[in-house]
Amino acid sequence: MTDALLKAENLTASYGQIEVLHGISFEVYDNEIAVILGANGAGKTTTIRALSGMVETTGTITFKKEDISQFESDAIVRKGVAHVPQGRGTFPELTVEDNLRVGAFIRSDNDVENDIQNCYDTYPVLFERRTQTAGSLSGGEQQMLAVSRALMSRPELLLLDEPSLGLAPQIVEALFERFLIMNKDYGTTMLIVEQNAQLALGMADRGYVLEAGEIVIEGAAESLVNDEAIIRAYLGG
Amino acid sequence: MDLFLQRLFDGLTNGSAYALIAVALVLIFKATTLVNFAQGEQAMLGAFIVLQLWNWGLPMWVAVLAGMLISGILAAGLERTFIRRFDPADHLPLVIITLGLFLVLNAVAAIVWRYDPLAFPQLFPHGSAITIGNARLSWYSIFAFGSCILVLLLLHVLLNRTKIGLSFRAVSSNLESSRLCGIKVGPTLQFGWALAAAAGTFGASIYAANPVLQIEPSIMLRALIFSITAAALGGLDSLWGALLGGLTIGFIQSVLVQYIPFIPNEMTLTATVVVLLIVLTLRPSGFLGTKAVERV
Numbered sequence: 001m002t003d004a005l006l007k008a009e010n011l012t013a014s015y016g017q018i019e020v021l022h023g024i025s026f027e028v029y030d031n032e033i034a035v036i037l038g039a040n041g042a043g044k045t046t047t048i049r050a051l052s053g054m055v056e057t058t059g060t061i062t063f064k065k066e067d068i069s070q071f072e073s074d075a076i077v078r079k080g081v082a083h084v085p086q087g088r089g090t091f092p093e094l095t096v097e098d099n100l101r102v103g104a105f106i107r108s109d110n111d112v113e114n115d116i117q118n119c120y121d122t123y124p125v126l127f128e129r130r131t132q133t134a135g136s137l138s139g140g141e142q143q144m145l146a147v148s149r150a151l152m153s154r155p156e157l158l159l160l161d162e163p164s165l166g167l168a169p170q171i172v173e174a175l176f177e178r179f180l181i182m183n184k185d186y187g188t189t190m191l192i193v194e195q196n197a198q199l200a201l202g203m204a205d206r207g208y209v210l211e212a213g214e215i216v217i218e219g220a221a222e223s224l225v226n227d228e229a230i231i232r233a234y235l236g237g
Numbered sequence: 238m239d240l241f242l243q244r245l246f247d248g249l250t251n252g253s254a255y256a257l258i259a260v261a262l263v264l265i266f267k268a269t270t271l272v273n274f275a276q277g278e279q280a281m282l283g284a285f286i287v288l289q290l291w292n293w294g295l296p297m298w299v300a301v302l303a304g305m306l307i308s309g310i311l312a313a314g315l316e317r318t319f320i321r322r323f324d325p326a327d328h329l330p331l332v333i334i335t336l337g338l339f340l341v342l343n344a345v346a347a348i349v350w351r352y353d354p355l356a357f358p359q360l361f362p363h364g365s366a367i368t369i370g371n372a373r374l375s376w377y378s379i380f381a382f383g384s385c386i387l388v389l390l391l392l393h394v395l396l397n398r399t400k401i402g403l404s405f406r407a408v409s410s411n412l413e414s415s416r417l418c419g420i421k422v423g424p425t426l427q428f429g430w431a432l433a434a435a436a437g438t439f440g441a442s443i444y445a446a447n448p449v450l451q452i453e454p455s456i457m458l459r460a461l462i463f464s465i466t467a468a469a470l471g472g473l474d475s476l477w478g479a480l481l482g483g484l485t486i487g488f489i490q491s492v493l494v495q496y497i498p499f500i501p502n503e504m505t506l507t508a509t510v511v512v513l514l515i516v517l518t519l520r521p522s523g524f525l526g527t528k529a530v531e532r533v
Contacts, residue, residue: 052417077419085417091410093527102407105400106419153419 003065005030005189006051006081006157011059011069013043013050020046022213023059028157028206031187033179035200035221037230038210044193045086047210048161051191052076052083063157078106082155086162088146092135096126099134099145103152112152119148122178140171147175151188158182160192164199172196176203201225209233242372244491250378250447251463252487253385257440258457258464259471259479260389264433267409267474268426271331275338276437277461279315282342283308283438284445284452285350288357297358301442305435312434316427325412325426346454354451360442381443385483388436389476395432396476405429409474459506463490466509470516472526481524485512 004027013021020043028034038044050057053073061069068076077083091099100119104112120127123144129137134145143163150158160179164172180203182188194200201207204221209230217229224230258280265273273279287304291297315338323330361380365373396402407415408425415422444460445452467486471478486509493512494505522528 054413054416073416074419074421077417083417085413089411089414089417091407091414093410094406098403098406101403102415102418102420105404105407149418 103149248491252484256483261437277457280437280441309431472523478525
């Protein structure tokens with residue numbers, strides 16, 4: 001196998017004195033979907049925030065063979081990592097269209113208008129609401145906007161922090177279907193952090209299970225679906 | 238009737254100056270939800286720089302533009318030195334710092350220029366543009382109001398039509414997501430401070446250029462109180478609200494207090510605050526402020 005697109009080695013993360021991740025290692029390869037599963041408080045969000053330079057970390061994070069572990073958040077975005085934070089992370093006072101433009105902030109090419117149009121083609125509801133403020137959108141629409149906003153930076157790796165949180169099951173299903181299409185048709189590499197193990201493993205290539213700040217199980221997604229421990233803990237078997 | 242008209246014209250004059258300082262306050266509030274108490278003193282210092290440059294022989298409008306640039310650079314330095322090291326979400330230390338800057342800047346101006354009132358260059362033509370009966374609308378009033386509108390239009394275009402404006406609005410909306418979009422938050426806020434200081438210096442220059450005023454280090458003390466009230470009336474985060482608020486305060490002062498006989502002149506300050514309380518009771522987000530509408 002070739003080198004991983006993203007590689008975390010012995011990664012720890014802490015808020016002040018409290019260490020939340022105790023030296024975890026994982027990899028995400030080109031064109032694949034990787035998921036990190038875990039219960040509340042396992043450190044899922046911290047993991048993804050550590051990758052974006054939003055918490056204090058030790059250990060190394062390698063992206064495209066470059067050590068980005070001490071980079072500032074904005075520099076990491078410029079390297080090609082987009083992050084959809086938990087709770088959508090849209091700009092509530094800005095219009096839908098301005099949200100998409102902010103997403104393209106790091107770009108200076110002439111394709112931005114085209115990409116905005118692509119977002120509208122994917123999610124026609126965003127086109128209908130393009131002059132409304134993002135804060136007036138429903139939860140599902142905001143998540144569509146948040147994902148579209150992240151894609152506007154044309155990332156090589158998309159980090160998604162519990163995209164299913166607080167959304168109705170049909171909306172979650174549509175959202176994940178879209179992730180799969182993005183991955184299969186455009187080769188977008190994704191790292192998704194989720195509680196919804198069934199859904200996430202169903203579409204992923206690789207999975208990790210995080211428990212109390214440590215990775216306890218890892219492997220190919222299809223093998224994890226059949227793993228006794230996971231079935232017991234997450235799949236309600 | 239003449240007196241009433243005259244008071245109306247006076248209100249327009251003062252209101253325009255308050256509006257310009259209020260705009261500066263709004264710019265920083267929009268970005269950081271912080272009221273910069275040093276804004277008035279930064280503007281006063283800027284106006285003194287304009288005066289100094291003029292004394293050294295620069296044409297007056299060149300002096301104003303250069304003064305705006307210099308005070309913008311100074312503000313960028315203040316932001317970098319005193320503001321950025323603190324957590325933007327924790328307001329108390331920042332408020333105390335802006336209060337400290339207020340005192341320091343006032344002292345600096347007093348040391349350099351002393352407390353003696355100095356004549357400020359006339360920026361606009363002398364005399365009255367319109368005379369109705371005994372009421373005179375001076376050219377100064379017209380130009381003060383006109384330049385206020387001009388500044389607002391320029392800021393409006395800058396914030397809504399340019400990339401730096403977009404990043405400024407993004408940072409004021411959501412700090413964390415701005416970072417995740419690759420925006421450098423520190424320099425963007427610094428830009429906001431510089432922009433606000435430049436707008437403030439412009440406002441103080443217009444204010445000091447009033448033929449009936451002279452410049453001295455405490456010239457902005459009263460104006461700052463009125464400007465903060467104006468900004469609050471307008472909604473604190475709305476540029477056009479600042480204009481509306483500034484004019485309202487100007488009219489309250491001149492029409493309500495100085496025209497209606499039974500309201501004593503000493504009530505000027507009180508009357509503005511009373512009106513502020515009434516407006517905020519009826520419209521908590523001011524005339525044009527953003528109502529926090531958010532679905533989750």
